[in-house]
Amino acid sequence: MESVAREARLYRMVESAGEGICEVDADGRCTYINAVGAHLLGYAAEELVGGVLHDAIHPSGRFLAPAECSICQALKAARAPEIGEFARRTQAVLSHKCGRALPVSYSVVPIGIDGAPQGAVMTFSEDSERRRLENELRQLTAELAEAERRKTEFIATLAHELRNPLAPIRNALHVMRKSSDNATSMAQLRVMMERQLEQLVHLVDGLLDIARLSSGQMTLRKERVALQEIISMAVEASAPLTSATLNTVTLDVPIEPLYLEADAPRLTQVFTNILKNAAQNSAAGSPISMHVEIVDAQVRIDIADAGVGIAQEALNRIFDMFTRVGRDGKKAHAGLGIGLNLARRLVELHDGELIAKSEGLGKGSNFQITLPLAPVQEESVSAEELAPDSNKRGTVRALLVDDNVDAASSLSLLLQLAGHDVCVAHDGPEALKLASDFKPDIVLLDIGLPGMGGYEVARRLRRMPELGHPVLVAVTGWGAPEDRLRSKEAGFDEHLTKPADISTIELILTTLPSRQPQEGGPPVENGHTIDAPN
Numbered sequence: 001m002e003s004v005a006r007e008a009r010l011y012r013m014v015e016s017a018g019e020g021i022c023e024v025d026a027d028g029r030c031t032y033i034n035a036v037g038a039h040l041l042g043y044a045a046e047e048l049v050g051g052v053l054h055d056a057i058h059p060s061g062r063f064l065a066p067a068e069c070s071i072c073q074a075l076k077a078a079r080a081p082e083i084g085e086f087a088r089r090t091q092a093v094l095s096h097k098c099g100r101a102l103p104v105s106y107s108v109v110p111i112g113i114d115g116a117p118q119g120a121v122m123t124f125s126e127d128s129e130r131r132r133l134e135n136e137l138r139q140l141t142a143e144l145a146e147a148e149r150r151k152t153e154f155i156a157t158l159a160h161e162l163r164n165p166l167a168p169i170r171n172a173l174h175v176m177r178k179s180s181d182n183a184t185s186m187a188q189l190r191v192m193m194e195r196q197l198e199q200l201v202h203l204v205d206g207l208l209d210i211a212r213l214s215s216g217q218m219t220l221r222k223e224r225v226a227l228q229e230i231i232s233m234a235v236e237a238s239a240p241l242t243s244a245t246l247n248t249v250t251l252d253v254p255i256e257p258l259y260l261e262a263d264a265p266r267l268t269q270v271f272t273n274i275l276k277n278a279a280q281n282s283a284a285g286s287p288i289s290m291h292v293e294i295v296d297a298q299v300r301i302d303i304a305d306a307g308v309g310i311a312q313e314a315l316n317r318i319f320d321m322f323t324r325v326g327r328d329g330k331k332a333h334a335g336l337g338i339g340l341n342l343a344r345r346l347v348e349l350h351d352g353e354l355i356a357k358s359e360g361l362g363k364g365s366n367f368q369i370t371l372p373l374a375p376v377q378e379e380s381v382s383a384e385e386l387a388p389d390s391n392k393r394g395t396v397r398a399l400l401v402d403d404n405v406d407a408a409s410s411l412s413l414l415l416q417l418a419g420h421d422v423c424v425a426h427d428g429p430e431a432l433k434l435a436s437d438f439k440p441d442i443v444l445l446d447i448g449l450p451g452m453g454g455y456e457v458a459r460r461l462r463r464m465p466e467l468g469h470p471v472l473v474a475v476t477g478w479g480a481p482e483d484r485l486r487s488k489e490a491g492f493d494e495h496l497t498k499p500a501d502i503s504t505i506e507l508i509l510t511t512l513p514s515r516q517p518q519e520g521g522p523p524v525e526n527g528h529t530i531d532a533p534n
Contacts, residue, residue, distance in 0.1 A: 019125035023111075026119050028052045028075055040104075040126055042097030053122075057094040063101075064092070074110040074120035091127060103127040165196035201499060208479070208497075219481050220263040220349055224374055227258040227299060231290065234271030241276050246285040247305075249275065253292045258299050259374040266346050267371075270354075273339040274303050274367045281365065282307035299373055304366040310358035318356060319344045347371070396512045397421045399440035401431040401457065402475070403449055407498075411444070414502055420509070428452025432460055440470050441512050444505070447476040447487065455490040462491040473508060475500050 014021050020037025024030055030053045038045040041057065048056060054072055058064045066072045070090065094102045106124035110117060172189040179185055235249060242249055260267070278288045282305045291302045310318065319340050347354040352371040358364065398415055402408040403426050412422045423438045425431035428449050435443065443461060447454030458472050471494070474487040479497035487495045494508060 017123075019123055021121065021123050022048070022053065023121050024053050024071060024075070024119050026075060026117055028054055028072060030056075031119070037124065040102065040124070041094065056097075059095055062095055070106070070108045071120055071122055074108040075117055094124070103131055105130070165200045169193050169196050220266060222261045222263055224259055224377075225262055225264045227260055227292065227301075227371075228253055230260075230262070230264055230267045231271060231292075231301075233264075233268045234275060237268065237272040238275035238279065242279045242288065245279045245282065247279050247282055247288050248285075250287060250289045252290065254294075258292070258294070259376075260299070260350075260371055261374045262350055262371070267350065270343045270346050270369070271301075271303070273343045274369075277339060278303060278305040278307065278365070278367075281305065294373070295370070297373055298370050301369040301371070302366055303369075304364060306364045308365075309361045309363045310356060310365050311361055312358075315356050315358065319354075395419050395421065396441040396509055397438060398423070398509075399431065399435055399438055399443045399470075400424045401426070401428075401443065401449065401454070402446040403427060404446070411500075411502075411505075415505075418506065418509075428454075428457040428460075431457055432464075435461060435467060435470075436464065439467055442471040442473065442509065444473050444475050444500075445492075447474055447478065455486065458487075458490040458492055471508065471512060473505075 015034050017034060017036060020034065020040050022030055022033035022037050030048045030051055033045050033048050035045060038048060041048070043056070054066060054069055058066075058069060070092070089105055089107050091103070091105055094104050096102045103126070104124045105127045106122055108120050108122045111119045111121065172193050176186065176189055231251065231253060235251070238249075275288065275290075282288065286306045288303070288305045291304070293300050344354040347369055350371055352369060354367065354369050357366040357368060398420050400408050400412055400415075400422060401424075402411075405426065408424050408426065412424050415422050423434050423440065425434050428451060431443075431445070443458075445454050445457060449457065454474065454476070458474075461467060461470070461472065472492045473494040473496060474492045475496050475498060476483070476487075477498045479495070484495045496504060
């Protein structure tokens, strides 16, 4: 009875095991297989018992010949495992009843009595999921390694690209110190420094745009605008490069305005990036063309070049972040590798599509942008509305608040050269005191001030009735939507990101009422008389 009970317990244990278990005799015939094992192989247990197991799991040697089969080899061994010894686990492919391959992980233990082989026991489990996960892990590891490589390359490239404009600016400053009396040299140096500074601003703006897009904080300021205006601005912006490379840009654009609901500066950025990309990847003097056509309720813009072309496997990869490969996959070009990625994402924000096409290396490339057209409406803007009001420009009283002394001083000089009265403070308490005495028309206020921040300064200025209601302009390095909302809540009228474009500041000044210059001498800065610039 005890033996029967023990066998019953053993049977229940084997049947409830989570993997397949089968036994074969010395001839390789299946004497037992549990329900899990039979199910994995696609059979009922009684279909396998009594048959040669090798013929079922390796039919006609489909996966393994008998000489290579672990079960068949185990039948020749008489040594039973020692207590505590674990059988080696192996990966193999068995045949399911329906004929499909069944990846398994298995082990085989020979059974021997008095030195004679009596059979073997095999335990096995399906390996498909594990192998799938292993493949996914390998792929993920490879992708992470590639991302790390590209990030490292990007950081090195960024350092290089930032040093490029910094070096000539530093050299120009040395020259200006040594020959400041040479007007011709000074004019040339100023032009060069402005050009290099624009390159720095372009790099920083590109990085900020990518950061905003990645965090979902990019906000478009859409308005009704003619596509022709955007194309014209893009051609003008890319002209220095296309001229340097001697590329000719041919336009095939309808004369009748094609209106979009779009953020004009952002779309200009898209077309400029693609035109520059075409010039960088084309031979000197080769043509670049832009063709525009209407397709249903959309407009399609094709920008084509006769350059190096794009390998088929790289057609999508060129839009990946930080990808800096030539279209032949070998030659790298200058830049951070974010231009085309930014262009595609900006087009998608306009409900459009940007794709690349090429017949292969050496056969040129084509970038195709598709955008929805704006609904047709009557254009009723009068000439009087479009004409600028030149009478609004006059002398204003401007208070500059910035803890960066050089930034405040340089902007102060620019405004003084334009004929405005300027007062400068470098922290919050000083700004409040000067505002009470100076009574500015406009306050250009840095948000990141030490101690009392710009938001608190703005709130306190709004609580000073003796000031009236001066225009408050936030000047800051933070330009995300939540930053603009916070500045608005603090009482700011405008929000500019650093480095603020002087033309934007001048445009704001034109909206202020005219003021007559103070009588009695030059403007006052921090309570001290300063020399007015010549």
